Amino acid sequence: MPAAAHRSGRSVMSTPDDINLRSEVPDTVTVEHRGEHEWRVTQRFLGDEHDNNHNVTWLRIRNPGPETPIRVEVIWAEFRYMADRGFGYLKHGDAWATVRGETTPTSTVYEFTAPAGDSLFGTFPWYGIEDESRFIETICARSTLYSVRSIGRTGEGRPINCLCIGDESKPSFVVLARMHAAESAGSWAVEGAAEYLLGDEARPLLEQYRFHLFISVNPDGVANGIKLTRMGPVEEYDMVRGGMTSADPTIVALREELFSLQPACLISHHSYLWSVPFLGVFERQVGLDMLDYLVNDDDLGNTGAWLVRFTGAERGFLRWECYSRFDTTVAFTELPWHHRLPDTISGQGVDILKATLAAHQHKLRARRGEMYVR
Template sequence: MAEEAKGTLKYLKAENIFIETSYENSNPPLENISIDDEGVCNIFQRFEEGASSGYSFHLNVAFINENLKPSRIKLRIHWGETEYDFCRDYMYVGYDSGTAWRMITIPCDKSISEFEIIVPRGRHLLCCSPKFDNGDYRLLLEKYQDTPNFKIMEIAETPEKRKISCFKLGAGNGNKVIITTRAHGYETSGAYCIKGLLADFVRNSQEYEEFLRKYQLYIFPMLNPDAVAAGNCCISTSGVNFGKDLGDKHSHLKDKTTKTLTEFIMHLKPAYYLDMHNNTGPHLADSFRSNSLELLEIFSVLAPDMSVQQKMWNIYKKDFNSERLMVMCHEKFSTDYMLTEFPWYCRLPEDMEEFGIKFFRTLFKIF
């Protein structure tokens, strides 16, 4: 076992494979990783202050194999005392630093996952779900910056000086629809669904023409970029849980970003507000919740069949804590709010994008 330095970066080395965690979105830091006498790479959970203990493990570690042949690495992940989470049974290997992904099954005894993976030549990632980091977010903004009818608006700046932008689509004074995702840094499925939707808008623009004459969409693909950069699951680096506290007056004391975002959204007086999350379990259900029984009833009739992706719908009424921004919008403007939780299990990024298109097409039919 050796800790080596390459330039300013530090690496651990096991069985000729370098282990790297000093990049944006990585977790845990290198000090939580050690190689034992048997050459096993032990990874220990980093607890996230302010997040519930069962919801604070985000794995994003890079393996660099500079050998000419694939190499094998033995891993032991220590999940600590936290409540068992389904993500321990499955992980994703991101080949070529995350341009292609494979889901692998992992034997897990609840508190420890012990397994081996084969690392091809090059740099590859091991994650609990396919990453969508600030680099991916910037690429998405760049991709559509000159697209006709796509307006990119910078709404707020984070304490660490990252921009929170939204795509504005749709004309006139139509009803406003707000779509947010990545309130929680590690929940990447919503970002992939939005990526699919944006591509569908361009590919099949005629099919959305009527909808976009009636509605204005404000789509936020990355609500909490500081948490993503820090490799946090849940909490921003200034201590705000964007999933729960966005409209809460106490969060304004913690950072100006939540105040600016809250004011922008309240100013829009949205007719609909969808916040996309991604719980790591249960794996077999895509959940859709709303305060509106009418919306739920129609959605349950029209919901796309996702059984080939090993999913059934879990559709139910849910009222949230009054301090949530979506609830504040409902109380002031009768906004119908919705929250989704789409798990990764049995899905690759392209499956999630395709599912996003199906989901949004269904939803927009109901509005």
């Protein structure tokens, strides 16, 4: 196709033998074929009242021929943090790879080889409703220790699934992902925790706690590729900001579930567009104990960087209400992709689980007056 066609902005007609790109998540992007092996993908802008910084771009590439170099330009819906928008992610079969892109003030251009057959590409790895269903089915088939229940239905009628494992008579330990549904890393973090709890090392924990794992606590948001439970006022449909006041069915179900469980520990996973993993806590000693676990001597100078925030009162947030009402040990994360792959995020999910347990157990020992040795 002549270069002039690209400059003029004219779309290119496809034939059945051409490589084809289409969005896997409805109504999130516009895909424009600009040249023989060149596409422009424009993210949907959700409005000034919404955070457009982490909008979803997840594409299926169908290549009926041999592997072929292609060019994909992503026009971002928002232009903050452009320095952190340099990586794309390619999935072919079960294999993942990162793709380094070139950023401009408004876009990132990715040039890479499209594998033969079907592959998936996006600005961060996407974890959909079907991925959750597949994982729950697989892990429950592997072990009868796991059971699955629904804590309610969303506004669009989807079940809000919870994986459960451990002694039902023991204190509850809750791990949440996808309160902000567009932040996909949390689902892999919960997968990692779920796999870990089936291992020999975790066996004593199943006698001390009942674990409640939510891979996607906001199924409607996941299905629609948005941050909120549905489009509308942020105060009503943001699961964090509307936790105590919203009448949205998903938020009400989670609020009632948490207040019923009165968890000993609560982890809430997020994945905003930063480069360094973030840990938020309400208790200073909990944060220090978790950091002591997460960053060990082998990590120093390598990959052991964490940003820790000792947070004040977050009135109206469910995590704060659990802490203030039930003395819950709370940790909330941002697990940014930034060149990391799903296996790495799953490992971080295990580390955060173990670090939270260590900090909680230290808190209990300190209250009993026992000496704590690091």
